[in-house]
Amino acid sequence: MSVAELELADWRRQVSELYAAIRNAETPEAGHATWRAGRDTLFRTHPQSPLPPGDPLRATGLPYWPYDPSLRFALPLLPAADRELMAVPTGGDEVTDLVRIGRVELPEPFGGGLDVWWLAQYGGGLFVPLRDGTAGVSGMDGGSYGGGRYLLDTAKGADLGGSDTTLTIDLNFLYHPSCRYSPEWVCPLAPRGNTIAAAVRAGERMP
Numbered sequence: 001m002s003v004a005e006l007e008l009a010d011w012r013r014q015v016s017e018l019y020a021a022i023r024n025a026e027t028p029e030a031g032h033a034t035w036r037a038g039r040d041t042l043f044r045t046h047p048q049s050p051l052p053p054g055d056p057l058r059a060t061g062l063p064y065w066p067y068d069p070s071l072r073f074a075l076p077l078l079p080a081a082d083r084e085l086m087a088v089p090t091g092g093d094e095v096t097d098l099v100r101i102g103r104v105e106l107p108e109p110f111g112g113g114l115d116v117w118w119l120a121q122y123g124g125g126l127f128v129p130l131r132d133g134t135a136g137v138s139g140m141d142g143g144s145y146g147g148g149r150y151l152l153d154t155a156k157g158a159d160l161g162g163s164d165t166t167l168t169i170d171l172n173f174l175y176h177p178s179c180r181y182s183p184e185w186v187c188p189l190a191p192r193g194n195t196i197a198a199a200v201r202a203g204e205r206m207p
Contacts, residue, residue, distance in 0.1 A: 004048075011048040014038075016157030022173075023161045032067045032172055039175070050178035050185055057181075057207070063142060065201050071171040074162065075104040077116060086117065088188040097121055098188070104128075104167055112196030114151075116167070125155025126167070130174060131190035133199035142205035145180040148190030149203060174203025 018038040025031030040061040043049045051058055080100045087095040097120040105113045110132075117127040128151040137143030151174055152158055152167070158175075160168040177187035 007046075007048045011042065011046055012156055014042060014046070018042075019157050019159050023159075028069060028072055028170060028172075029067050032170075035173060036061070036064060050181040052182060055181070063205050063207050064203060065142070065172075065205055067172050068202055071200075071202050073107065073169045074166045075106075075169050076166050077102040077104060078113075079103075080115070085120070086188075086191065096188070098127060100193070103193075104169060106169070106196070110196055110198045110200065112198065113193075114169075114196075115191070115193035119155045122155065126152050126159070127155070127188070128152040128167075128169070129188065129190035129194045130171075130200070131195040133197055134201060134205070137199075138206065141201065142207065144174075144203075144205055145176045147177070147179070147187070148194065149174040149176055171200050171202040174200065176204050 018035065021038070022031035022035050025034055043051050043062060044058045049058075057063075080102050082100070084100040086098045086100070088098060098117040099120045100115050101118045102116045103113045104116060114128055114130060119125040119127060129148050130151055131148030132144070134142075134144040135148055136146035150158065151169060151171070152160065158173075160170055160173060162168045177189075178185035179187035
């Protein structure tokens with residue numbers, strides 16, 4: 001194992017510990033503040049930060065919309081119409097296989113469903129990306145990355161909790177994939193079943 005691989009393992013370990021602290025926070029708002037502070041520290045100081053050296057976001061921190069408690073839901077996992085397999089390039093000739101295992105329905109005013117994917121390799125994990133109406137939009141109140149953002153990626157520790165029948169979906173915890181910051185990273189983007197027309201002005205945004 002190289003130094004870079006050890007650094008990446010440490011990054012994932014710290015992300016997992018951060019989300020454990022979020023789940024144990026007294027309130028979702030407190031958990032969100034912990035999340036923001038933890039991500040800013042990782043992006044500013046960690047050797048595996050996707051931010052290039054000298055990027056102004058290292059000094060200012062990542063930009064977010066204010067926390068909105070009405071955007072947190074416990075949603076049942078609905079069965080998938082079919083267990084579609086999605087092969088995602090991960091660099092070189094390698095791919096990561098994802099299997100659609102179900103769907104969650106966002107309440108109004110979003111009025112759309114999101115496919116829930118399972119990582120079919122390693123130890124598995126849930127993956128829920130989202131591309132909404134802010135994707136690729138610029139303006140004074142900010143938009144989001146054109147390829148979408150992530151809600152959950154439990155294989156890498158990004159897990160807000162739930163039960164054996166529900167998922168905790170908090171749109172305030174939407175975050176950009178690493179490829180938004182650096183072309184050295186290869187990230188699965190939100191597919192059609194994870195795209196909604198409504199604008200979700202919550203979570204991480206563009207400057």
